Amino acid sequence: MRQTEIAVVGAGPAGLSAALAAASCGARVTLIDREDRLGGQLVKQTHKFFGSQKQRAGIRGIAIGTDLADRAMSDPNIDVMLECTALAYYSDNVLTLEQREKYIKMKAQRLVVTTGASEKMLPFPNNDLPGIYGAGAVQTLMNVHGVKPGQRVLMIGAGNIGLIVSYQLLQAGVGVAAVVEALPRIGGYAVHASKIRRMGVPILTSHSVKEAHGKDVLEGATVWRIGPDWQGIPGTEKYIECDVMCLAVGLSPLTELLWQAGCEMKYVGALGGHVAIHDDNLETTAKGVFVAGDASGVEEASSAMVGGRLAGYSAAASLGRCPDFQQKKAEALEQLSELRAGPTGEKIRKGLMALRGEAS
Amino acid sequence: MLEQTGVPTNEDLARTLPTEERRKKGPYAVFECFQKIPCDPCYSACRQGAVKPFADINHLPEVDLDKCNGCGTCVAACPGLAVFVVDETFSDDEALVKLPYEFVPFPENGESVACFNRDGLEVCSGRVVRVVKGKDKMATPVAWVAFPKEYCHDVRHIALKRGMA
Amino acid sequence: MRIEQHPILTFPERKKVTIYFEGRPIEAREGEPIASALHAAGIRVLRWSTEMNRPRGFFCAIGNCSSCLMEVDGVPNVRVCVEKVRDGMVVKQQKGKGVPPAVGGDEG
Numbered sequence: 001m002r003q004t005e006i007a008v009v010g011a012g013p014a015g016l017s018a019a020l021a022a023a024s025c026g027a028r029v030t031l032i033d034r035e036d037r038l039g040g041q042l043v044k045q046t047h048k049f050f051g052s053q054k055q056r057a058g059i060r061g062i063a064i065g066t067d068l069a070d071r072a073m074s075d076p077n078i079d080v081m082l083e084c085t086a087l088a089y090y091s092d093n094v095l096t097l098e099q100r101e102k103y104i105k106m107k108a109q110r111l112v113v114t115t116g117a118s119e120k121m122l123p124f125p126n127n128d129l130p131g132i133y134g135a136g137a138v139q140t141l142m143n144v145h146g147v148k149p150g151q152r153v154l155m156i157g158a159g160n161i162g163l164i165v166s167y168q169l170l171q172a173g174v175g176v177a178a179v180v181e182a183l184p185r186i187g188g189y190a191v192h193a194s195k196i197r198r199m200g201v202p203i204l205t206s207h208s209v210k211e212a213h214g215k216d217v218l219e220g221a222t223v224w225r226i227g228p229d230w231q232g233i234p235g236t237e238k239y240i241e242c243d244v245m246c247l248a249v250g251l252s253p254l255t256e257l258l259w260q261a262g263c264e265m266k267y268v269g270a271l272g273g274h275v276a277i278h279d280d281n282l283e284t285t286a287k288g289v290f291v292a293g294d295a296s297g298v299e300e301a302s303s304a305m306v307g308g309r310l311a312g313y314s315a316a317a318s319l320g321r322c323p324d325f326q327q328k329k330a331e332a333l334e335q336l337s338e339l340r341a342g343p344t345g346e347k348i349r350k351g352l353m354a355l356r357g358e359a360s
Numbered sequence: 361m362l363e364q365t366g367v368p369t370n371e372d373l374a375r376t377l378p379t380e381e382r383r384k385k386g387p388y389a390v391f392e393c394f395q396k397i398p399c400d401p402c403y404s405a406c407r408q409g410a411v412k413p414f415a416d417i418n419h420l421p422e423v424d425l426d427k428c429n430g431c432g433t434c435v436a437a438c439p440g441l442a443v444f445v446v447d448e449t450f451s452d453d454e455a456l457v458k459l460p461y462e463f464v465p466f467p468e469n470g471e472s473v474a475c476f477n478r479d480g481l482e483v484c485s486g487r488v489v490r491v492v493k494g495k496d497k498m499a500t501p502v503a504w505v506a507f508p509k510e511y512c513h514d515v516r517h518i519a520l521k522r523g524m525a
Numbered sequence: 526m527r528i529e530q531h532p533i534l535t536f537p538e539r540k541k542v543t544i545y546f547e548g549r550p551i552e553a554r555e556g557e558p559i560a561s562a563l564h565a566a567g568i569r570v571l572r573w574s575t576e577m578n579r580p581r582g583f584f585c586a587i588g589n590c591s592s593c594l595m596e597v598d599g600v601p602n603v604r605v606c607v608e609k610v611r612d613g614m615v616v617k618q619q620k621g622k623g624v625p626p627a628v629g630g631d632e633g
Contacts, residue, residue: 198478
């Protein structure tokens with residue numbers, strides 16, 4: 001059975017940051033990812049990041065991903081296992097893995113779960129037609145595989161993901177028919193919305209998809225206005241021709257390992273679904289199991305990097321490896337606070353308060 | 361309302377414009393950034409010190425246009441692609457706008473382009489004066505576009521006319 | 526439907542390989558997932574659902590959702606959005622749940 005001090009499952013922004021932080025304290029880290037490359041969702045983020053200089057503002061996500069990946073690959077304290085899926089985590093601290101059809105057991109003194117989140121689905125007739133894809137899927141196809149998803153896309157969801165992917169579609173030479181948003185306002189950053197508006201993409205707030213149409217593949221969709229009761233208003237239907245519909249309707253944390261580890265879980269809508277209860281060291285109720293990034297509550301990449309770093313330091317500190325932990329923790333918490341302080345941080349602040357059982 | 365449409369209102373935009381006197385002096389940066397989000401790279405990008413330091417990164421940028429020389433570094437730096445340089449003194453009948461352009465193919469110098477306003481409506485034709493590219497594809501190219509002066513507060517996007525059906 | 530030029534990304538030249546979809550040769554690029562090669566060739570219907578025989582394509586493109594299951598080289602339920610192409614690979618639309626290939630020497 002293999003041994004490691006800290007196993008980090010998921011090598012996206014949070015996992016990479018956690019592994020690098022723990023390794024910098026001298027801990028032996030095994031960084032595990034099911035893909036054949038490190039970086040998680042960063043490899044598709046062609047847009048420039050926000051935040052402050054500390055979170056690499058102004059740098060494109062792909063460049064941040066490459067930098068973190070290069071550093072992890074060359075770090076002597078980090079053992080990278082790619083094409084490696086974490087299968088299960090047992091109460092005797094054994095992590096089981098599958099790597100290129102080999103079954104591996106690994107005893108990890110500490111576990112950091114940074115498995116990210118997956119895309120939500122939206123119920124409507126014919127929502128299973130080929131051509132209806134998650135927004136992340138469209139990003140993967142375009143930005144990782146270099147394949148156009150189609151000719152004309154209808155985007156559902158005007159959060160940051162919907163707005164950003166719409167822009168990326170235009171950059172890939174794909175038309176965007178419209179962005180449809182159920183809320184009466186645009187949820188994503190105004191600058192992302194302004195960008196696609198001046199490029200001629202309409203944003204239809206208080207609208208939703210009524211039905212998708214097509215024989216074997218998507219050919220079009222009917223959208224309609226929805227009322228304050230979230231129900232569609234008959235008579236307001238509009239047919240939009242499209243061969244791709246992109247669902248950017250939210251993410252749910254990927255928490256299977258946490259459930260299995262016996263972590264106490266709580267449903268918090270604002271965080272995307274069930275999340276593990278954790279303290280401000282990012283340790284769950286299962287001792288020695290830490291969580292960070294979208295798996296701990298859907299937020300975004302800048303916070304994932306800071307949170308990941310904190311989880312890495314916490315895991316290392318719990319092994320006696322991080323003498324200046326209190327200072328590092330204070331710095332990380334301050335950065336997270338700064339990122340979450342403005343009006344756009346309201347959702348995550350409310351979500352975290354609900355998780356802690358505080359009245360908001 | 362910006363939150364509903366994605367398009368800044370006239371009230372929002374009025375706050376970004378300098379005095380008539382300043383506008384007649386030369387190019388100036390227009391920060392169409394109206395929402396408090398955690399973001400501050402414009403401060404470190406400006407080499408003229410025209411962007412004031414941020415007390416809180418969620419604050420809106422504060423710009424001293426007397427220090428601004430219209431160089432356009434902020435245009436390339438803004439992650440939201442929300443900054444533009446307007447030069448109403450470019451010529452007697454033309455204004456010049458420097459705007460971020462992250463599409464291929466790039467326009468050639470002198471090429472005629474369609475000019476769009478914030479609603480995505482074509483308002484006039486323009487002429488690309490130059491495209492300033494950064495050191496690699498990670499940088500945001502900035503296109504300098506000249507067009508009839510009366511549209512200087514409207515033109516914020518261009519599209520190539522070649523290959524248009 | 527491959528992207529030839531992109532303002533930010535540079536797609537490296539990759540070796541061309543051939544996979545077979547329902548008997549048809551399809552040009553693919555070494556290292557890409559099967560679903561990507563099929564999509565580039567305009568093929569979006571990957572399988573037919575078990576109960577109602579509805580056409581299905583991929584959804585998440587990252588190996589989470591099980592929408593893209595196809596039969597590859599005789600093995601069913603392969604997630605083609607993550608499975609990489611190999612020269613000469615035989616890919617078929619899966620109808621229903623798929624039958625695993627017989628294992629071992631004895632035919633029962």
